[in-house]
Amino acid sequence: MPDFSIGVDLGGTNLRIAAVSREGKFLERIDLEAKAVRGPDHVINDMCAAVLRLTEKHRGDGQFLGAGMGIPGLVDIESGTVRKSANLPGWSNYPVRAEIEKRLGVPVFIDNDGKCAALGEKWMGAGRGVATMGMLTLGTGIGGAIVLGDEIFRGTNEMAGEFGHVPIERDGLPCGCGGYGCSEKYASASALIRVAHEAIASGRAPALAQAASANPELKAKVVYDLAMQGDEVSRNIFHKFGKDLGFLLAGLLNSLDLDMYVIGGGVVSAWDAFAPSMFAEIRARALIYVTKPKTQEGNVADGGAQDVSVVTKALLGSDAGLYGAARAPLMSEKKMGEKP
Amino acid sequence: MPDFSIGVDLGGTNLRIAAVSREGKFLERIDLEAKAVRGPDHVINDMCAAVLRLTEKHRGDGQFLGAGMGIPGLVDIESGTVRKSANLPGWSNYPVRAEIEKRLGVPVFIDNDGKCAALGEKWMGAGRGVATMGMLTLGTGIGGAIVLGDEIFRGTNEMAGEFGHVPIERDGLPCGCGGYGCSEKYASASALIRVAHEAIASGRAPALAQAASANPELKAKVVYDLAMQGDEVSRNIFHKFGKDLGFLLAGLLNSLDLDMYVIGGGVVSAWDAFAPSMFAEIRARALIYVTKPKTQEGNVADGGAQDVSVVTKALLGSDAGLYGAARAPLMSEKKMGEKP
Numbered sequence: 001m002p003d004f005s006i007g008v009d010l011g012g013t014n015l016r017i018a019a020v021s022r023e024g025k026f027l028e029r030i031d032l033e034a035k036a037v038r039g040p041d042h043v044i045n046d047m048c049a050a051v052l053r054l055t056e057k058h059r060g061d062g063q064f065l066g067a068g069m070g071i072p073g074l075v076d077i078e079s080g081t082v083r084k085s086a087n088l089p090g091w092s093n094y095p096v097r098a099e100i101e102k103r104l105g106v107p108v109f110i111d112n113d114g115k116c117a118a119l120g121e122k123w124m125g126a127g128r129g130v131a132t133m134g135m136l137t138l139g140t141g142i143g144g145a146i147v148l149g150d151e152i153f154r155g156t157n158e159m160a161g162e163f164g165h166v167p168i169e170r171d172g173l174p175c176g177c178g179g180y181g182c183s184e185k186y187a188s189a190s191a192l193i194r195v196a197h198e199a200i201a202s203g204r205a206p207a208l209a210q211a212a213s214a215n216p217e218l219k220a221k222v223v224y225d226l227a228m229q230g231d232e233v234s235r236n237i238f239h240k241f242g243k244d245l246g247f248l249l250a251g252l253l254n255s256l257d258l259d260m261y262v263i264g265g266g267v268v269s270a271w272d273a274f275a276p277s278m279f280a281e282i283r284a285r286a287l288i289y290v291t292k293p294k295t296q297e298g299n300v301a302d303g304g305a306q307d308v309s310v311v312t313k314a315l316l317g318s319d320a321g322l323y324g325a326a327r328a329p330l331m332s333e334k335k336m337g338e339k340p
Numbered sequence: 341m342p343d344f345s346i347g348v349d350l351g352g353t354n355l356r357i358a359a360v361s362r363e364g365k366f367l368e369r370i371d372l373e374a375k376a377v378r379g380p381d382h383v384i385n386d387m388c389a390a391v392l393r394l395t396e397k398h399r400g401d402g403q404f405l406g407a408g409m410g411i412p413g414l415v416d417i418e419s420g421t422v423r424k425s426a427n428l429p430g431w432s433n434y435p436v437r438a439e440i441e442k443r444l445g446v447p448v449f450i451d452n453d454g455k456c457a458a459l460g461e462k463w464m465g466a467g468r469g470v471a472t473m474g475m476l477t478l479g480t481g482i483g484g485a486i487v488l489g490d491e492i493f494r495g496t497n498e499m500a501g502e503f504g505h506v507p508i509e510r511d512g513l514p515c516g517c518g519g520y521g522c523s524e525k526y527a528s529a530s531a532l533i534r535v536a537h538e539a540i541a542s543g544r545a546p547a548l549a550q551a552a553s554a555n556p557e558l559k560a561k562v563v564y565d566l567a568m569q570g571d572e573v574s575r576n577i578f579h580k581f582g583k584d585l586g587f588l589l590a591g592l593l594n595s596l597d598l599d600m601y602v603i604g605g606g607v608v609s610a611w612d613a614f615a616p617s618m619f620a621e622i623r624a625r626a627l628i629y630v631t632k633p634k635t636q637e638g639n640v641a642d643g644g645a646q647d648v649s650v651v652t653k654a655l656l657g658s659d660a661g662l663y664g665a666a667r668a669p670l671m672s673e674k675k676m677g678e679k680p
């Protein structure tokens with residue numbers, strides 16, 4: 001058994017913990033309820049008890065190097081505290097890192113969960129082996145991160161990678177950020193659902209209306225299934241979704257020119273439905289493609305997608321954050337020059 | 341007299357050479373004709389003769405550390421050759437760096453002229469003292485660069501910083517790059533002139549028409565003067581120009597979150613005419629502003645510009661490239677640990 005670290009993925013309702021080897025293998029994994037409403041002390045006590053059981057079990061086989069935790073919210077990685085989190089009431093200014101370090105007796109790292117997911121994909125997922133990577137996680141909004149080497153590029157105000165707030169419409173929809181026309185109003189999972197509801201309300205989407213009346217909590221999966229069954233309205237929703245995402249990505253390709261852009265989030269399972277129009281948009285606008293002669297396949301919705309390998313889907317799903325969180329203690333030790 | 345290096349700014353028609361001290365002072369400057377059509381050998385002979393006269397003159401006072409040259413085109417900095425240049429016919433595959441090193445006997449660095457200008461502004465201009473900087477040079481197109489620390493961030497295909505090709509219009513004008521709706525079709529100096537000509541052609545711009553008939557080679561300066569004299573059409577042209585530039589910048593602020601974005605190019609002398617609408621757009625869309633309470637002044641064309649110090653105008657004008665070119669030999673020596 002090799003040396004290992006612990007990765008923790010804290011959500012509003014779930015707390016997932018994994019022991020991960022230096023080589024990036026999951027040794028063991030525990031899923032707990034987060035019980036966030038009971039406050040940070042409770043959650044951290046539960047978590048540390050579980051971590052200690054896990055490390056006790058594996059300690060004989062290798063060295064326990066430290067723990068990393070991904071947190072949904074604005075994290076101050078220097079002070080090891082949560083600045084702001086919609087899902088974790090009462091955590092502001094609680095000394096998260098210090099409290100965990102006290103209980104575990106090893107170095108602890110905390111970071112935003114989206115940044116952890118990006119580091120995870122970079123380490124063991126889609127971005128394995130590339131030097132620079134952008135990540136876009138399509139969910140309620142669009143989470144984003146820029147990874148240069150093994151590090152998150154954080155930006156002056158720790159806002160680098162906020163791709164969801166790149167404006168793509170001049171007179172667009174108002175966004176929760178206070179701006180308007182932001183890409184996440186068009187190319188996030190929740191935007192897709194909003195558009196589906198709008199189509200239903202317009203009275204011109206009978207198949208979607210039927211699906212929604214059967215299950216009012218309309219999911220992207222339902223729209224996807226209908227699109228794959230040939231429902232024109234659902235196909236068009238994904239077509240527009242992909243086009244909007246491609247418009248955003250073309251701008252990112254031309255301004256940042258990273259090795260790879262990884263698309264994550266549950267809606268990625270509908271890749272087939274939106275990737276063709278996304279790639280068509282990228283091929284029509286990204287410098288690395290427009291300056292090359294176009295192939296006959298270089299047109300909309302044709303499956304010519306494979307040549308645009310610079311944009312690809314995430315591979316680790318919801319485990320990405322665990323990998324990324326577990327990485328920090330391994331990296332940190334490496335940096336100090338021990339066992340490189 | 342301190343140690344110094346030589347910066348060279350090679351254009352299609354002009355060749356400018358400056359001896360620059362380690363502290364960033366111009367010691368002496370020479371302007372020559374480039375005579376690019378006579379081919380690289382001629383230009384480099386002329387240039388090296390001039391450099392040698394200059395260094396001979398200053399050699400007694402300090403050490404001549406090396407030379408850097410900015411070239412308009414796609415430069416292969418590793419091999420020291422020009423890959424492609426519209427303004428320098430016959431330079432492709434000519435061993436520029438090796439030929440200059442042979443003649444001067446010091447380390448020589450070559451780079452794209454826009455990248456040199458960005459490094460110059462970062463070193464001695466608007467970006468002095470900041471850690472990260474983006475530069476946008478508004479000219480025929482929009483030249484761009486990302487500077488992290490003292491280095492250009494070049495990107496996988498050396499296309500990082502191609503801000504002129506970030507698409508800002510969905511069904512926009514075709515661009516020379518092969519794409520369409522690129523920002524440089526709306527927010528470059530040549531875009532401004534194109535819009536002015538369109539206004540004249542529409543028959544609804546009498547003041548501009550008069551100015552253009554007096555001098556068919558319409559310049560941004562003419563449009564600016566009319567705007568400042570209150571001509572509504574000219575004012576609107578700059579207003580839209582600023583709004584488009586602000587739209588682009590808001591996206592860059594939200595995705596890259598650099599310390600500062602510096603706007604260069606001759607059209608910057610019309611700053612007063614376009615900055616208000618540019619800043620209004622940025623304040624309405626950039627996360628660092630929209631999340632703060634808006635002031636009463638936070639509206640269009642009101643001179644509230646000064647609070648958006650993250651976007652600022654270039655300070656070195658056409659000298660930026662000379663500073664940046666001269667920097668490389670100074671940095672390089674520093675890196676090797678001599679006289680830090």
